Amino acid sequence: MKKTLLALGCLVLAMASCSSPEERSSTTSTTTTTESPATTTETPAAEAPAVKGEGEKLIAKSDCIGCHNKVQKVIGPAYVDIAAKYPLNDENVNHLADKIIAGGKGVWGEVPMTPHSALSKDDAKKMVSYILSLKK
Helix, strand or coil, X not given: CHHHHHHHHHHHHHHHHCCCHHHHHHHHHHHHHCCCHHHHCCCCCCCHHHHHHHHHHHHHHCCHHHCCCCCCCXXXXXXXHHHHHCCCCHHHHXXXXXXXXXXXXXXXXXXXXXXXXXXXXXXXXXXXXXXXXXXX
């Protein structure tokens, strides 16, 4: 019974967090302007802004905002907390991209992350690269 209520609660949160594309674009444009230059130092300079922009846009279009926030824990961890735990490197990008696609639980608590099997590995890697660039 508790699992059913938890699942329904997560579903309601995900549905409630959906916003129109106009709202998303205004949110992402304000977040982009507040980034510090240090967030792109761990990836090659020519590639970092493009990947960061693409990853941020992919996240804005997905259901991630139902459980995650950039700076504050919601149901899942905040993106800055993920970035603090995992250094930005190919191994972590591949590992976390696989976790996004397959889903899972146990690393950040007992609430499972739903699988995103329709997401391509390349898109998941762009999302992870953006998240891991958000060092505090």
